Amino acid sequence: MVPSPPLGRGAVAVPELVERARDGDPRAIARLISLVEDASPLVREVSAALAPLTGHAHIVGITGPPGVGKSTTTSALVTELRRTGKRVGVLAVDPSSPFSGGALLGDRVRMQDHATDDGVYIRSMATRGHLGGLAWATPQALRVLDAGGCDVVVIETVGVGQSEVDIAGLADTTVILLAPGMGDGVQAAKAGILEIGDIYVVNKADRDGASQVTRDLRSMLSLGTREEGSWRQPIIKAVASRSEGIDEIVRQVDAHREWMDGSGELARRRTHRIRDEIETIAVTALREKFADVSGDARLDLLAAAVLAGETDPFAAADTLIDAV
Amino acid sequence: MVPSPPLGRGAVAVPELVERARDGDPRAIARLISLVEDASPLVREVSAALAPLTGHAHIVGITGPPGVGKSTTTSALVTELRRTGKRVGVLAVDPSSPFSGGALLGDRVRMQDHATDDGVYIRSMATRGHLGGLAWATPQALRVLDAGGCDVVVIETVGVGQSEVDIAGLADTTVILLAPGMGDGVQAAKAGILEIGDIYVVNKADRDGASQVTRDLRSMLSLGTREEGSWRQPIIKAVASRSEGIDEIVRQVDAHREWMDGSGELARRRTHRIRDEIETIAVTALREKFADVSGDARLDLLAAAVLAGETDPFAAADTLIDAV
Numbered sequence: 317m318v319p320s321p322p323l324g325r326g327a328v329a330v331p332e333l334v335e336r337a338r339d340g341d342p343r344a345i346a347r348l349i350s351l352v353e354d355a356s357p358l359v360r361e362v363s364a365a366l367a368p369l370t371g372h373a374h375i376v377g378i379t380g381p382p383g384v385g386k387s388t389t390t391s392a393l394v395t396e397l398r399r400t401g402k403r404v405g406v407l408a409v410d411p412s413s414p415f416s417g418g419a420l421l422g423d424r425v426r427m428q429d430h431a432t433d434d435g436v437y438i439r440s441m442a443t444r445g446h447l448g449g450l451a452w453a454t455p456q457a458l459r460v461l462d463a464g465g466c467d468v469v470v471i472e473t474v475g476v477g478q479s480e481v482d483i484a485g486l487a488d489t490t491v492i493l494l495a496p497g498m499g500d501g502v503q504a505a506k507a508g509i510l511e512i513g514d515i516y517v518v519n520k521a522d523r524d525g526a527s528q529v530t531r532d533l534r535s536m537l538s539l540g541t542r543e544e545g546s547w548r549q550p551i552i553k554a555v556a557s558r559s560e561g562i563d564e565i566v567r568q569v570d571a572h573r574e575w576m577d578g579s580g581e582l583a584r585r586r587t588h589r590i591r592d593e594i595e596t597i598a599v600t601a602l603r604e605k606f607a608d609v610s611g612d613a614r615l616d617l618l619a620a621a622v623l624a625g626e627t628d629p630f631a632a633a634d635t636l637i638d639a640v
Numbered sequence: 641m642v643p644s645p646p647l648g649r650g651a652v653a654v655p656e657l658v659e660r661a662r663d664g665d666p667r668a669i670a671r672l673i674s675l676v677e678d679a680s681p682l683v684r685e686v687s688a689a690l691a692p693l694t695g696h697a698h699i700v701g702i703t704g705p706p707g708v709g710k711s712t713t714t715s716a717l718v719t720e721l722r723r724t725g726k727r728v729g730v731l732a733v734d735p736s737s738p739f740s741g742g743a744l745l746g747d748r749v750r751m752q753d754h755a756t757d758d759g760v761y762i763r764s765m766a767t768r769g770h771l772g773g774l775a776w777a778t779p780q781a782l783r784v785l786d787a788g789g790c791d792v793v794v795i796e797t798v799g800v801g802q803s804e805v806d807i808a809g810l811a812d813t814t815v816i817l818l819a820p821g822m823g824d825g826v827q828a829a830k831a832g833i834l835e836i837g838d839i840y841v842v843n844k845a846d847r848d849g850a851s852q853v854t855r856d857l858r859s860m861l862s863l864g865t866r867e868e869g870s871w872r873q874p875i876i877k878a879v880a881s882r883s884e885g886i887d888e889i890v891r892q893v894d895a896h897r898e899w900m901d902g903s904g905e906l907a908r909r910r911t912h913r914i915r916d917e918i919e920t921i922a923v924t925a926l927r928e929k930f931a932d933v934s935g936d937a938r939l940d941l942l943a944a945a946v947l948a949g950e951t952d953p954f955a956a957a958d959t960l961i962d963a964v
């Protein structure tokens with residue numbers, strides 16, 4: 317990557333930015349993601365310009381309960397992917413609960429190893445406060461990294477919350493991390509993870525209880541029905557802090573990609589994801605129309621009528637829709 | 641409350657249900673909340689019938705980081721409110737992260753004390769999987785409890801995640817719980833809680849570090865600007881497991897209500913909340929219209945075009961909106 321002169325905050329020519337991003341200029345990539353994150357009016361132009369350049373990157377989601385070692389694993393994974401010559405993007409998404417602050421900074425320290433490697437682009441995104449949060453801005457940021465020539469984009473959640481399943485919805489391949497001694501462990505986790513994981517990693521495998529976690533996981537996975545030719549979710553033991561098992565994760569991510577290519581699953585997943593993306597954008601646009609058409613005054617009048625018990629929220633919503 | 645004969649799953653007459661709920665029949669209340677939770681087609685009729693009966697209940701939100709003692713405090717608070725003769729509803733909302741299962745059952749055990757008290761109505765709601773989750777179903781459930789004659793409704797989150805601020809958005813009065821020895825403690829929490837708390841409780845105040853948490857909190861709260869006549873957020877020390885400090889929480893909740901009544905803040909907050917409620921219902925209705933008008937086929941075609949790089953998600957969303 318050849319760094320270009322800094323891009324001022326003032327003039328932005330989207331076609332030029334996209335061209336520079338395509339050539340891997342990290343400043344152009346950063347600027348495009350900022351446009352997306354700030355919901356700039358230019359975002360439509362950005363999206364249109366990126367469209368023909370996307371579809372190459374393999375999006376790998378990394379998720380799991382807090383404390384399981386997601387950032388350490390991501391960092392080790394980046395090192396391993398770089399060894400195989402791949403260009404890597406990392407998007408760390410922070411749903412920013414008011415009670416989970418501080419994690420971001422600590423986690424990013426582990427990423428310092430890659431700070432001087434221009435084959436790696438690392439970006440944190442706070443999704444809280446955005447209209448639609450994760451749903452809206454993150455897929456657009458992934459498009460930027462994809463168009464920017466990343467072979468693999470790792471998307472990772474920072475902190476805790478409801479975002480695990482959302483991450484799975486954005487990824488081609490979802491890696492679920494578990495670890496021994498996590499308190500409620502596998503049992504508590506089982507509600508959701510069996511539906512979303514393509515690859516399971518038992519991290520901190522040098523600790524007591526790792527074999528038990530692996531056994532529990534295996535027996536839970538064996539309960540699912542399996543069609544002929546379907547993907548068999550592997551369980552990998554790893555010690556990410558010592559980079560053990562990371563090569564196997566990369567191998568399985570590649571194997572999963574190969575299986576998806578062959579089975580048509582990749583196109584199915586991506587189509588499903590894009591459907592969600594289109595729908596979310598449409599809903600956001602309509603929400604903005606409410607504000608334009610009705611103005612605050614009308615919504616205030618409707619709310620006052622509901623507050624007075626003269627009408628109910630559903631009838632008020634009908635009135636609002638009729639005005640659009 | 642006079643229990644009426646059980647209501648069969650079959651025939652539902654909304655006016656009769658609402659009348660029974662108004663008289664405090666717990667079965668009718670349960671049935672109405674289930675209709676809301678299941679997004680029954682009857683929900684509009686329910687909402688219309690409830691409208692003239694709502695506005696009495698004081699909605700108190702209880703929130704704070706995991707492990708701080710939310711359920712214990714809620715349970716002690718219910719006992720104290722019952723001593724003052726108030727009818728109480730409790731709505732425990734579970735955002736159901738796949739990694740936080742199990743909490744619900746354990747927490748509910750503490751509520752067993754109130755199981756035989758017919759002046760208390762306790763309900764858990766899982767919001768995950770619902771369209772709009774918390775945003776849509778929870779306010780309607782609060783309306784049912786309000787119309788059902790509760791003087792106070794305590795709404796509490798179970799588990800962790802992004803729901804703290806959402807809870808604050810649903811409550812008239814928001815109580816933030818903190819405790820010593822929570823690891824990141826006040827420092828980590830400060831990002832969001834200073835904007836949303838009306839009353840702060842330092843729970844587990846018999847433990848080491850409680851005074852420090854109180855001091856930190858006080859100095860953080862003193863940083864905010866305060867207008868003449870504005871509410872001064874109290875900091876209460878409590879040991880909920882021994883019911884210490886709970887009477888003071890009730891006193892401060894009442895004082896906050898009185899201040900809101902006098903200052904016009906109650907109407908302001910409720911109007912704001914209802915605006916959000918109307919808007920969310922309208923957006924949900926429009927999303928359903930997308931499905932009706934465009935059908936899956938059109939959205940699939942649009943997604944395929946985006947996947948092929950022939951168009952971008954924003955242009956596709958425009959096409960979808962034009963079809964409505």
